[in-house]
Amino acid sequence: MKFWRSRFAGLAALLLLAIPLFADEATVSSDARLGLAAPLTASPQEVISQLEKAGPQGISSIRVLLNWNRVQPKRGPFNWSAYDKLLAAAKSRNVEVVFVFGPMADWASRAPLSEARADRIWKLPKDWGDWQKYVRAAVTHFKGKVKYWQIWEGFDFNHFRAPSSKIVELVHRTYKTAKQADPNCLLILPEPGGLDLGWVKHLQTTEVWNYFDILGMKPYRQEPQSLVIPMTVLQTEIMQEHPKPIWILGFAQSISPSAQADGENTIAEYLKICLSSGIQRIFLDFSAAIPMTYDKITTSICSREAALAQLPPLEPREKVVWDLNEGTCEQGLYNARFHIWPGGNVAEKTRAGKRALRTSPQASSNSLDDRKQDNPWLYFDVDDRFLFCTQGHQPIAITVEYLGAGGADQAGFNIYYDAGARQRFSSWHSLKAGRNEWFTYTFVLPDAWLSNKGGYDFRINTKGSKEDVYISRVEVAPAK
DSSP: OOOOOOTTHHHHHHHSOBOOSSOOGGGOOOOTTEEEEOOTTOOHHHHHHHHHHHGGGTOOEEEEEEOHHHHOSSSSOOOOHHHHHHHHHHHHTTOEEEEEEOOOOGGGBSSOTTSOHHHHTTSOBSOHHHHHHHHHHHHHHTTTTOOEEESOSOSSTTTOOSOTTHHHHHHHHHHHHHHHHOTTOEEEEEOSSSOOHHHHHHHTTSGGGGSOSEEEEOOOSOOGGGGHHHHHHIIIIISSSSOOOEEEOOOOOOSSOOOOOOSHHHHHHHHHHHHHTTOOEEEEETTSOOBSOGGGOOOOOOOHHHHHHTSOOOOOOSOEEEETTSSSOEEBEEOGGGGGSTTOOOEEEEETTEEEEEEOOSOOSSOHHHHTTOOOEEEEEEOTTTOOOOTTSSOEEEEEEEEOBSSTTSOEEEEEEEOSSSEEEOOOEEOOBOTTOEEEEEEEETTOOOSOGGGSSEEEEOTTOSSOEEEEEEEEEEOO
């Protein structure tokens, strides 16, 4: 999604004046909607040090990993003393602690000892009884002091090394055990990351939806205005029939090395968008500059149409186009910013009279510079103002212009796209033969969502092709 700074950006900056990290305590009052997310690697003492620095900033809560490896490094008794001190330090500053269960104790992981510890701790336990003892002991020990517990850090690859089907068991066992220990505690379920609306919608059809109290979302670091439509759709469409409180747990890790959203004006606008859309609590990184005047931000959840009206208008169009041979290459369909992504660093070439991007699914034997271009994917993002989160109700047509192959069945590609609960491959298209001719092929995707899963809407995949593939033009339109 490519947006310019909105005409409202200046207003947001005026409404939310940012303050430096060491502000005068007398100038800031705490806000129940604002928290800080402690780094997962931080020790309890390091978190206390950060609390001492952040105390004047008006935060009301801090999200901390209750590291199983610290409280029970081997099978036996638990040692909560370091976290007791952390809790006391937070209480003295009127800061609420929100604990995150996990990761797996190294000794309890089902992963073989030959695996790296960094991988072992994000896998599930050999014995679920060990996990439940940890959860029960933690909730019992902190009963009356800690109300909110996050079930796991996140269900992305970095933090969950198990099949997605295992989420059900993890969530059910954690929820049941925690509620037995303290019926008044509340459980937070994190998403995989990136405001995965399809994942949330699918979750509502499963039993998991009954085993948590608060939904935790994790946007990518990106232009704040890119959140306007997704946050609105999440509240007014995805969650409308099955409402739950929504928290922002922090920023998700992404394969995109995009700019960090840590400038004062950027954070101010980010918070304005999230808080006005009904988010109940937001956790920011310690490095973020914390804006001050939250009391001026009120909830004003609006419709998709009203959200669109807040953004610079996109001229009326029946399709969006990316065309390397047009003066304006990206006409509501964006590819260029993905060239720094792994697998998307494609080369621009001129072939048969047209400029095109070349994907290289096979390793090149030429120079090092050529080998750097050996990448099989063209990522694309459809402008959210054109189509966003269609929820599979509108079939999508993707037309690709490509250079013919050297021979029959020598080259091909398919589409890897957002299908809601998961990403899916279309059928494979073998390119027509004709090295000096340009051809087109149209894929019709009956169940595409276009909701930015993984940070993009779809990619053209040439991995498996026997030859390099040259693509000069792609267009996206509702299928008729």
